[in-house]
Amino acid sequence: MGIRIERIVLREIRMPLVHFFETSFGRTTERRILIVEAISGGVSGWGEITCGENPFYNEEWTDSAWLIARDYAAPRVLGCDFESAADVAPRFTHIRGHRMACGGIEAAAWDLEARMKGAPLAKHVGGELTEIACGVSIGIQNSVPELLKKIETELQAGYQRIKMKIKPGWDVDVVREVRREFPAIRLMADANSAYTLADADRLKQLDEFDLMMIEQPLAHDDIIDHAALQARLATPICLDECVRTAHHAEQAIAMRACGVINIKLGRVGGFREAKRVHDVARKHGIPVWCGGMLESGIGRAHNIALSTLPNFVLPGDVSASKRYWKRDLIQPEVEVTAQGTIRVPEGPGLGYEVDREFLKRLTVREETCKPGATASS
Ligand code: OSB
Ligand code: MG
8 A cells, every 4th residue: 555644743742640750860740742643645643752851761852852853754754655664664774863753753654554554553563462461660659658559559450560660779678668568469670770780789689579570770771781680680681771673682682681671662763673672582582561651642552552462471561541641642541451451442543542632732832844844834
C-alpha cells in the first residue's frame, strides 16, 4: 500500500501527575509531553516523544526534542514515499542520538499505516499476545511507611510485580524493609545509573533479597562496567539506558553484562529498532519487558502494542492511566484487570480514540510541518 506523510503536527502538552515520581536523578510533578500527529489522506497516526523535561535520563528533553523533531526528523520523512513504516527509521540514520524525538515520529508512522490498513497496531508490528502482564514502577517516597503503603495498594489492584527506585541512601535498608513486609512478591529495583563499580560491595548486599533483577545500576552509557558488576552479582542485571540499538543488545549479551533487557520504544528510536532488540534478545534466550516513561495514553497504547511481541515474557512498566492522570488523552482509558493484565485493544491502530477536544485544551504550543520547509506553522 505504501505511505506518504503529508503533514506532521507537533504539539506540546502539559499534564500534572496525580503523584510525583522520583528517581535517582530527580522528581517530576508535571509532564511536558510532545505529541506527534502524522497525517495522510485524511487519516491521522499518533506518536509520543517520550523524553523527560530535563536531560537527566538521557541527553534528550522536551525542548531539544521539539527542535530535533521539527527541524531534522520531520523534514526527512515529509512527502517521501515509503513502502512501509519500517522504512521510516533509516531516514534518521544521520541524526546522532535523539532517538526519542525521531522515535515519536516513527511510531506515528506505524500507527498511521496500521489505521490505513484497518489493522490493530499490535498485529501490525508482529505482536501475538492478546493480553499483557503488568507491573508498576514506584518512585522514591518521602518515607518507608509511604512506600510500603503504595506497594500494598498496587498489589491489591492486582499488579504482578513491583519495581522500586533506589539510589545511595535509599537502597539496601529500604529493600530489606520491603522484603520483610512482602516476603513472596516479585520485586525488583531500578537505580537509573546512580552507582559506580566502586559500589559493587553495596550492590552485592542486594543479593540476599531475591530480587528478579537490578535495573541499570551503573552509568547510562557503560556496558563494560555492567559486565564487570554482573560477574560479581547473583541477581541478574537488567539494562535500560545502555541499550539504544540492537547492536548494543548484541554486545551486552555477548559480554554477559545483563540477564534481562528493558525495551523502551523511544529510547531505541521506534518500532523498527525495538523489534530488532526484541529479536536479538529472543535469539539469545534473554527475556525482555516493556519500560515506561510516564507516558500519556498515546505512548501507553504504543507500549501495549509493543508488549505483544512474543519475548515480552516479564511484566512491564505499562500500567493503568489512572495511576498517572486524573484524566487521560485517550478513550477508553487504559485499565488493568484484577489479574494485573491489560487486554490488548482490537480496533485499528492504537485501538484507543485520541480525545481531540481534551488534547486541544492541554496544548501549550503547536506547529505544523509540511514538505519542503525546515520549519513552518
Ligand atoms: O528508568 O524506567 C525508568 C520513568 C522515567 C524515567 C525513567 C524510568 C521511569 C520509570 C517509570 O520507571 C515507568 C512508568 O512509566 O511507570
Ligand atoms: Mg529504568
